[in-house]
Amino acid sequence: MKHQLIQQAIKAADEAITSEDFDALMAFYADDATLDIKPGLIANGKEQIRKAFIAIAEYFGHKLVVEQGEMQIIQGADTALVIMETILTVNDQAGVPARITRRATYVFREVPDGKWLCVIDNSYGTDILAGQREEVLTAKIE
């Protein structure tokens, strides 16, 4: 049941990123959540996170589509670690759509009303370690 709530929250957040509905997206995060924008650059708190997503949408020319692949959830105490394939459809520098698969890590906390909020969003997973920062470009779409 908890796992379903977390899965639904991630799906809703990815849909909000795709549709650029940043108000809906902010409901996904705890007030003092941290987003890993790219290795070495973080956003902390909803104001910074919202600005980061606005910049990300611009960067991808408003054509970013985010979908979920395989997901594993490990719960410990009132926290959950989510390990998930995130599939990004973007336009490359030549304007050609391309698909990027990342293995992301999220940390969720349970809050008093039974909801789960994202406190850490690290879409790079273990690739934030030096020497592991190559993205997996799985396919180009003509």
Place this chain on the structure above:
Amino acid sequence: MKHQLIQQAIKAADEAITSEDFDALMAFYADDATLDIKPGLIANGKEQIRKAFIAIAEYFGHKLVVEQGEMQIIQGADTALVIMETILTVNDQAGVPARITRRATYVFREVPDGKWLCVIDNSYGTDILAGQREEVLTAKIE
């Protein structure tokens, strides 16, 4: 400062695993922590985690040595996600020492007295996703 406390806690835990000091090791975990023993098999709570480490020590013929490689810590709210290279020195099936490098993920929670406790210990990182379960055998040691 918080990052130093977490680094020290991980180092102390790895030394406790190496020296098979399971009482010291249990101080690392929250009461309701979860340990990913291997993909698909978890231990929850200190009693199960202690039993798992006793079994792991047996499995490796009491010759397991655990060390830390590069570490990245991302803090959000009162939780921290640690992404770290874990270097295991073990004996392979022929009794030859071998070195295994994993990219592990830990989740820590801050507790009232300012300590940080491990609530989720997933030494497989994003490799728990199907098709990603090959370990990196970096070197054999003669």
